[in-house]
Amino acid sequence: MKKISMTLLLMLSAVALAACNSDNANGDSNGDGGDFTPTKPIEMVAPAGAGGGWDTTAREVAKVFGETGILEENMAVINKEGGGGAIAWAYIHGKNDSPYNLFVSSPPLMFVPLNGQSQYGHEDFTPLANVIADYGAFAVREDAEWDDLNDLFDDMKEDPESVTVIGVSAPGSMDHIQFIRIAKAAGVDVTKIKYVSEQEGGTLTALLNGSVDVYSTGVGETVEQVRAGNIKVLGITAEERLEGEVLSDFPTAMEQGIDETFVNWRGFFGPPNMDQAAVDYYEAKFKELSDSEEFDEVRKKYGWNEMYMDSEEYKTFLDEEKKEIETLLDELGLGN
Amino acid sequence: MEAFQGLLSGFQVALSWEGIMFVLIGVVVGTLIGMMPGLGPISAIAIMIPITYGMDPAPALVMMAGVYYGAVFGGSTSSILLNAPGVAGTVATSFDGYPMAQKGQAGKALAIAAVASFIGGTVSVVLLMLLAPALSSVAISFGPPAYFALMLMGLTAISSLSDGSTLKALISAVAGFMVVTIGIDPQTGTQRFTFGSVNLLDGFDFLIIALGLFAVAEVCMLVLNRRNNSLSDSQKLGSLKLSKSDLKEMSGPVSRQSFVGFILGVLPGAGATISSFISYIFEKKIAKKPEEFGKGSIKGIAAPESSNNAATSGAFVPLLSLGIPGSGTTAVMLGAFLVLGVQPGPMLMVERPEIFWGIIASMYLGNVFLLILNLPLIPYLAKILAIPRPMLISLVIMFSLVGVYSISFNVFDLYMLLIFGAIGFFMRIFSFPAPPFILAFILGGMMEQAFRQSMTISNGNLSIFVTSPLPLTLIIISLLSFLVPVLLGLRKKKVEV
Numbered sequence: 001m002k003k004i005s006m007t008l009l010l011m012l013s014a015v016a017l018a019a020c021n022s023d024n025a026n027g028d029s030n031g032d033g034g035d036f037t038p039t040k041p042i043e044m045v046a047p048a049g050a051g052g053g054w055d056t057t058a059r060e061v062a063k064v065f066g067e068t069g070i071l072e073e074n075m076a077v078i079n080k081e082g083g084g085g086a087i088a089w090a091y092i093h094g095k096n097d098s099p100y101n102l103f104v105s106s107p108p109l110m111f112v113p114l115n116g117q118s119q120y121g122h123e124d125f126t127p128l129a130n131v132i133a134d135y136g137a138f139a140v141r142e143d144a145e146w147d148d149l150n151d152l153f154d155d156m157k158e159d160p161e162s163v164t165v166i167g168v169s170a171p172g173s174m175d176h177i178q179f180i181r182i183a184k185a186a187g188v189d190v191t192k193i194k195y196v197s198e199q200e201g202g203t204l205t206a207l208l209n210g211s212v213d214v215y216s217t218g219v220g221e222t223v224e225q226v227r228a229g230n231i232k233v234l235g236i237t238a239e240e241r242l243e244g245e246v247l248s249d250f251p252t253a254m255e256q257g258i259d260e261t262f263v264n265w266r267g268f269f270g271p272p273n274m275d276q277a278a279v280d281y282y283e284a285k286f287k288e289l290s291d292s293e294e295f296d297e298v299r300k301k302y303g304w305n306e307m308y309m310d311s312e313e314y315k316t317f318l319d320e321e322k323k324e325i326e327t328l329l330d331e332l333g334l335g336n
Numbered sequence: 337m338e339a340f341q342g343l344l345s346g347f348q349v350a351l352s353w354e355g356i357m358f359v360l361i362g363v364v365v366g367t368l369i370g371m372m373p374g375l376g377p378i379s380a381i382a383i384m385i386p387i388t389y390g391m392d393p394a395p396a397l398v399m400m401a402g403v404y405y406g407a408v409f410g411g412s413t414s415s416i417l418l419n420a421p422g423v424a425g426t427v428a429t430s431f432d433g434y435p436m437a438q439k440g441q442a443g444k445a446l447a448i449a450a451v452a453s454f455i456g457g458t459v460s461v462v463l464l465m466l467l468a469p470a471l472s473s474v475a476i477s478f479g480p481p482a483y484f485a486l487m488l489m490g491l492t493a494i495s496s497l498s499d500g501s502t503l504k505a506l507i508s509a510v511a512g513f514m515v516v517t518i519g520i521d522p523q524t525g526t527q528r529f530t531f532g533s534v535n536l537l538d539g540f541d542f543l544i545i546a547l548g549l550f551a552v553a554e555v556c557m558l559v560l561n562r563r564n565n566s567l568s569d570s571q572k573l574g575s576l577k578l579s580k581s582d583l584k585e586m587s588g589p590v591s592r593q594s595f596v597g598f599i600l601g602v603l604p605g606a607g608a609t610i611s612s613f614i615s616y617i618f619e620k621k622i623a624k625k626p627e628e629f630g631k632g633s634i635k636g637i638a639a640p641e642s643s644n645n646a647a648t649s650g651a652f653v654p655l656l657s658l659g660i661p662g663s664g665t666t667a668v669m670l671g672a673f674l675v676l677g678v679q680p681g682p683m684l685m686v687e688r689p690e691i692f693w694g695i696i697a698s699m700y701l702g703n704v705f706l707l708i709l710n711l712p713l714i715p716y717l718a719k720i721l722a723i724p725r726p727m728l729i730s731l732v733i734m735f736s737l738v739g740v741y742s743i744s745f746n747v748f749d750l751y752m753l754l755i756f757g758a759i760g761f762f763m764r765i766f767s768f769p770a771p772p773f774i775l776a777f778i779l780g781g782m783m784e785q786a787f788r789q790s791m792t793i794s795n796g797n798l799s800i801f802v803t804s805p806l807p808l809t810l811i812i813i814s815l816l817s818f819l820v821p822v823l824l825g826l827r828k829k830k831v832e833v
Binding site: 049050052055056059063079080081082083084086087090115116117118119161164170171172173194195196197198199200202204205206208209210211212223224225227228230301302334 | 382795
């Protein structure tokens with residue numbers, strides 16, 4: 001018994017000492033413009049399971065950081081799956097001000113809290129940097145009657161219920177809202193649009209066999225089927241045409257006279273109240289990563305686009321984006 | 337002819353020393369991971385993805401495919417020996433595998449599973465090779481109404497999954513339906529029965545239910561029935577050899593269910609789990625002695641095992657030829673392709689034939705390896721049962737906990753496992769069968785989604801289920817499989833009177 005209490009005491013004092021140490025370290029860097037350099041491995045959380053977009057981004061970024069030596073310490077990717085991200089976000093939120101716990105995110109960081117499924121949204125975290133952009137695409141079968149977005153939206157203006165849209169996410173989330181946003185700008189009565197959600201894989205099947213008419217998805221998901229001549233892309237949500245084989249053939253909604261865009265941004269965040277020195281450090285490192293040749297290869301491999309924003313810009317962008325989505329959700333009666 | 341040439345180039349990949357080595361690594365790793373209760377093909381593939389970084393795509397994907405069907409092959413072991421299915425596709429195997437092992441014939445049960453898996457796997461690779469291009473069009477002809485009808489067909493099996501009261505089986509199924517509604521409803525984004533807990537947003541993972549209702553409940557029963565000493569009986573491995581009559585008995589189910597499994601594997605969303613259940617029920621319905629099922633029948637092991645392995649190769653049809661992942665496992669597999677810079681889809685066969693055909697050719701090899709590896713291992717595996725009971729019970733509990741924790745590293749899931757263990761325990765005491773619960777849980781979610789998607793598409797018009805031939809046919813088959821036994825039963829009674 002005595003032995004145990006001694007051990008406990010030792011452990012406690014060790015913890016206390018360690019705490020003092022880290023306090024000191026923080027105290028140093030908290031001062032005006034002190035430097036931050038990580039002294040232990042950095043944890044990068046992918047708020048989803050292995051194999052998805054967040055996971056791929058986190059792993060490729062960690063890999064490039066490691067290979068190029070941009071980052072002094074190792075970056076370990078951890079998957080925290082559940083609740084569309086909510087579980088990971090609650091976990092990171094508990095790591096208040098730690099400079100060693102980062103996570104990757106994208107628009108669901110807005111959609112999930114707006115749909116009432118997460119207590120925490122982007123404003124509860126410290127945005128570090130945005131790195132890549134992806135865009136939405138609206139695809140129909142190759143033999144469909146519509147040849148561009150205006151054809152489709154003209155029909156939908158007459159009878160919005162004659163067309164069924166499919167996507168992976170639930171109503172009020174990404175695949176749904178990106179379509180709604182463009183359709184609204186084109187003048188369609190968005191409250192009447194029929195949208196069904198289907199798990200990954202099933203969506204394309206349903207489009208190809210004629211169960212549904214329009215597939216709202218990411219640009220990358222359509223390329224292979226377009227090349228095979230199974231589907232055609234009526235429009236994408238980017239501001240300008242993308243580069244690359246097949247991709248450059250996709251017309252934007254903008255060039256078809258519909259003045260609206262949607263960016264599937266992907267970037268990195270830290271826990272709330274992260275030290276400014278640490279923010280500066282990561283901001284610079286992500287910039288270096290984004291400019292590196294190695295990461296350019298990664299972007300090409302997955303068809304991602306470069307879209308760097310530093311912490312400040314990122315925050316402003318996210319705040320504006322969220323306001324817009326909120327208005328849209330309210331109009332649809334999906335707001336909370 | 338083109339396919340033949342393609343296949344030849346595929347064999348060049350598979351039979352190079354590099355190919356042989358990676359197939360071997362893949363199937364060994366897959367079987368080992370699959371054997372652990374709670375770890376299935378999804379975990380096996382996810383664990384292996386980082387290892388393939390920087391590898392040449394063809395051998396890497398041959399290895400990943402090996403991990404996948406290796407894990408399905410090995411998955412039956414824990415179902416048979418411990419009643420702890422680690423993979424949804426082997427739940428049906430435990431219905432007869434575990435009773436047979438309890439009768440002291442563990443070795444025979446494992447041998448049947450291995451042989452049936454081998455045949456199922458091989459038959460379906462042949463079918464995959466011959467039919468992949470043609471079948472992809474069948475796979476996509478299933479729209480939401482057809483899926484609803486298919487799930488309905490699966491559900492008509494509930495009554496045949498119980499030995500006792502049909503009423504109790506139905507109650508058990510209703511409970512399964514209720515549990516599957518927990519979580520975010522994909523069609524509206526609304527939370528159902530989550531009581532504000534983030535942990536319930538995604539509902540329950542299948543493993544929590546399967547390990548709770550089967551493994552944990554079984555352990556409780558073992559502790560309770562100490563006098564029966566059922567485990568010490570089963571320490572005997574029993575003869576490994578399958579007699580001629582055994583082989584004859586399994587030949588029918590295996591040859592039929594390899595085809596059934598393949599076809600259901602091709603359909604996105606159906607896969608190994610549903611096919612193993614349907615095959616089990618299929619064989620029970622046409623068996624001369626259906627009463628043997630559930631008590632250690634050879635057919636009851638052979639049917640689901642040939643079927644789930646056939647479905648695994650079948651699942652490669654939509655993945656390779658359409659780029660459509662039909663299940664959670666193939667979705668992770670798709671991720672593995674993308675990591676290596678290979679985009680599966682209609683163009684894969686044209687642009688990267690060495691990968692397309694290499695994977696198919698390697699499956700022949702992989703299945704042979706699996707059989708050769710598994711048969712001699714059986715005596716060692718079955719020794720698990722010789723472990724003293726207190727230790728075995730602790731091991732089963734430990735593996736169940738680890739398996740559930742590894743789904744999402746969430747402690748909440750562990751409590752849920754114990755709760756479902758308690759539910760399973762009381763279901764046994766009051767003789768409510770667990771299989772209908774699990775069947776309803778598996779089919780229910782997809783069935784509800786398919787129904788509501790159909791309703792959205794048709795603006796709420798129910799006629800969508802009968803106006804096109806595919807769903808109509810499936811609904812007629814479900815009605816028949818429900819009504820025929822009832823009518824036959826009535827006639828029998830009359831004759832007896």
